[in-house]
Amino acid sequence: MCPSIVSSEAVTRPRSRLKVAAAQIAELSASRKRDSQEPDLYEARFHALVRAVADGVWTTDAQGQVVAEILGWSAFTGQSPAQMSGAGWSGALHPDDRQRVLEAWYQAVRDGATRFETEYRLRRHDGEYRDVWVRGAPVSVHDERAYEWLGIWSDVTERKNQAEVLRKGRESLDQLVAARTVTLATMTTQLRASVDELEAFAYSVSHDLRAPLRAIDGFSRIVLDEYADKLDDEGRRLLGVVCDATTKMGQLIDDILRLSRTSRMDITLRRVDMGELVGGVLASELSSVVTGRELAIEIGELPEAWGDAVLLRHVWLNLLDNAIKFTVPKPHARIEIGATAGTGETIYFVGDTGVGFDMRYAHKLFGAFQRLHGSEFPGTGVGLAIVKRIVTRHGGRVWAESKVGEGATFFFALPTKGST
Amino acid sequence: MADDYERVELLLVDDSDTDAELCIRTLRSHHLANNIVRVKDGEEALDFLFGRGQFAGTNPDNPPKVVLLDLRLPKVDGLEVLAQVRADERLKTVPIVVLSSSKEDHDVAESYRRGANGYVSKPVEFHEFSDVVAKLGLYWLLVNKPPV
Numbered sequence: 001m002c003p004s005i006v007s008s009e010a011v012t013r014p015r016s017r018l019k020v021a022a023a024q025i026a027e028l029s030a031s032r033k034r035d036s037q038e039p040d041l042y043e044a045r046f047h048a049l050v051r052a053v054a055d056g057v058w059t060t061d062a063q064g065q066v067v068a069e070i071l072g073w074s075a076f077t078g079q080s081p082a083q084m085s086g087a088g089w090s091g092a093l094h095p096d097d098r099q100r101v102l103e104a105w106y107q108a109v110r111d112g113a114t115r116f117e118t119e120y121r122l123r124r125h126d127g128e129y130r131d132v133w134v135r136g137a138p139v140s141v142h143d144e145r146a147y148e149w150l151g152i153w154s155d156v157t158e159r160k161n162q163a164e165v166l167r168k169g170r171e172s173l174d175q176l177v178a179a180r181t182v183t184l185a186t187m188t189t190q191l192r193a194s195v196d197e198l199e200a201f202a203y204s205v206s207h208d209l210r211a212p213l214r215a216i217d218g219f220s221r222i223v224l225d226e227y228a229d230k231l232d233d234e235g236r237r238l239l240g241v242v243c244d245a246t247t248k249m250g251q252l253i254d255d256i257l258r259l260s261r262t263s264r265m266d267i268t269l270r271r272v273d274m275g276e277l278v279g280g281v282l283a284s285e286l287s288s289v290v291t292g293r294e295l296a297i298e299i300g301e302l303p304e305a306w307g308d309a310v311l312l313r314h315v316w317l318n319l320l321d322n323a324i325k326f327t328v329p330k331p332h333a334r335i336e337i338g339a340t341a342g343t344g345e346t347i348y349f350v351g352d353t354g355v356g357f358d359m360r361y362a363h364k365l366f367g368a369f370q371r372l373h374g375s376e377f378p379g380t381g382v383g384l385a386i387v388k389r390i391v392t393r394h395g396g397r398v399w400a401e402s403k404v405g406e407g408a409t410f411f412f413a414l415p416t417k418g419s420t
Numbered sequence: 421m422a423d424d425y426e427r428v429e430l431l432l433v434d435d436s437d438t439d440a441e442l443c444i445r446t447l448r449s450h451h452l453a454n455n456i457v458r459v460k461d462g463e464e465a466l467d468f469l470f471g472r473g474q475f476a477g478t479n480p481d482n483p484p485k486v487v488l489l490d491l492r493l494p495k496v497d498g499l500e501v502l503a504q505v506r507a508d509e510r511l512k513t514v515p516i517v518v519l520s521s522s523k524e525d526h527d528v529a530e531s532y533r534r535g536a537n538g539y540v541s542k543p544v545e546f547h548e549f550s551d552v553v554a555k556l557g558l559y560w561l562l563v564n565k566p567p568v
Contacts, residue, residue: 203524207492210521210544215438218546222445250544257523
């Protein structure tokens, strides 16, 4: 509000209001007295605000020409107030930015834009180009055309550098991650290739070994059958040992192949009725070894599993076969099959009252062709290795507990559906 | 012309000399095959069946009563032999039984898919082996009636 307008209006009022006008004049002169100290404060506030938000302030006339000194500009660029006037300020801009900025500026002025914003490189007094950010708006009264323009400018070089450092950091991190991903993928492919090669090797070796084995057994048998009269008892016994050894080696080869097949087989995850699997295995493959035995088999509640029925059947077959095998020397033997719920997994177990094993060798149990018992128990030591491979391929784990002479319990835990 | 040659009753395709000897010995001891030819790889098997190469003169129209075919063979493997024989009008009906060391499901399935008439895996134990070969010979050479 302009005080001079108030006073001139007061002068035109009728005399009856003179007293009021006189009071207003008195008030006005008092306020003017106060104001006479305040312009310093207003200016100080204005300068503080500018320092808080920007490095400087600029104003232009309605045509976009600099007519008053741009605050902070001289100290920064070294341009004198005369040099910066009109469009002279643009002389301090980087030559590559000058035309673009001037065009944008006069465009904004002509179009009556409500705001102007740009960035350019500005030559500092020491010759270094700095990134400068500029923002301004037209000053207009009662929404009419711009009376003038008012704006701020700031050196944003440091902020831009920091952003650039961040961007570069992020970029190199992305590149690192991408490179690592490629390396990992390559390694996985190589590992897969090695495993495949190893499996192919096991497969081919096993098949190739069978032919000479058949020859050893075959020709020994032919000698035993057709030349028996030319051999004495010891000669026949020795050839018998050769034949027995080939039978044993034949079993070993079959087991290597079974183990290799377990790794190569595709896994199809479905809901599996474990009770049905156990019942099936006991009724078919294992029925012959159970009949005639004094053996109590207790089957507890077996929750459904999420897995491959064909492979899980092998797990039960091997564990139950072991339990039945290692309870042979024990009278009134008992086998307990059950399950308990774990965290995100179901733990199945087969416990027996058989001969057990020494826990000191527990770490060897699940290794291929590792045996903790001698030839008094049949087998090549591949059953538990197969169990471990299958359970591991399901994302589960296996372990066992035992005490020599008191039986053993084998556990396998399978993740419940959705927990993998 | 073909009638001038005594008909080959059994073609044995096996690269293992010992397997071949055990096989032929078993067949002979059971008086099952009078005229057996044994070849060592898939290429020789195809030459014999198509009457070319060293076997030019044999007649594809008068094939063996049965072919016992190993799978893992030098040069041309057993599955490829099956495919080529089954693609030929004259030979597509010749009985072929795969006799292999492999018990792999994949090998069995692939053999049948390519037109094998049977699949027998060779037991390692000689008495079982000789039993299997004798049964094979008995069935394919005496019991079975060949297509031609």
